[in-house]
Amino acid sequence: MNALLESSAIQSRVRELAQEIEGDYPAGEEIHLVGVLKGGFVFMADLIRSMTTRVSVDFIAVSSYGAGTKSSGEVRFQKDLDTSLEDRHVIIVEDIVDTGLTLKYLQDVLRQRAPRSLKTACLLSKPSRRKVEVPVEYIGFTIEDRFVVGYGLDFDEKYRNLPYIAVLNE
Numbered sequence: 027m028n029a030l031l032e033s034s035a036i037q038s039r040v041r042e043l044a045q046e047i048e049g050d051y052p053a054g055e056e057i058h059l060v061g062v063l064k065g066g067f068v069f070m071a072d073l074i075r076s077m078t079t080r081v082s083v084d085f086i087a088v089s090s091y092g093a094g095t096k097s098s099g100e101v102r103f104q105k106d107l108d109t110s111l112e113d114r115h116v117i118i119v120e121d122i123v124d125t126g127l128t129l130k131y132l133q134d135v136l137r138q139r140a141p142r143s144l145k146t147a148c149l150l151s152k153p154s155r156r157k158v159e160v161p162v163e164y165i166g167f168t169i170e171d172r173f174v175v176g177y178g179l180d181f182d183e184k185y186r187n188l189p190y191i192a193v194l195n196e
């Protein structure tokens with residue numbers, strides 16, 4: 027598969043995002059990263075290793091796609107967080123924002139848990155597909171309306187292990 031985003035480009039952008047994030051929080055404050063499974067786990071793993079401030083992590087699992095390449099618009103909650111968000115600086119770490127429905131749902135649910143602050147980091151964004159407005163403070167790359175795989179993103183559970191991001195041609 028041809029790379030849309032090479033591994034080296036992803037790595038350097040993730041390092042930039044980590045620096046940007048760290049600069050936005052008071053020194054010494056812990057940042058609590060909430061990774062969205064499964065797609066967000068590779069981005070999360072690289073992001074935290076580029077951060078030097080205090081971080082803690084937790085994971086949440088939702089699904090909106092099933093095995094297809096088009097969103098059903100229906101978000102299902104599959105695994106909740108292990109720890110409370112109360113009074114913490116929380117950043118949702120997601121692979122990609124497409125229609126925005128998944129993130130909108132997650133932001134609404136997590137905001138009710140009284141975090142001190144709530145922001146979102148997405149490696150990829152497809153703005154042309156947005157159905158709802160969602161704030162995303164940190165975006166790695168803006169891409170066109172293509173179904174992409176690799177770097178955590180799957181098609182039918184395949185391709186998550188690619189170190190680069192490719193457009194799926196099926």
Ligand code: 5GP
Pocket residue numbers: 065090091097120121122123124125126127128129172173174175179180181
């Ligand atoms: P949204 O709710 O914004 O439409 O969709 C978000 C979720 O859909 C993402 O977390 C991701 O799991 C999946 N998704 C959206 N676009 C793509 C894509 O191009 N490739 C893959 N593999 N998943 C996608």
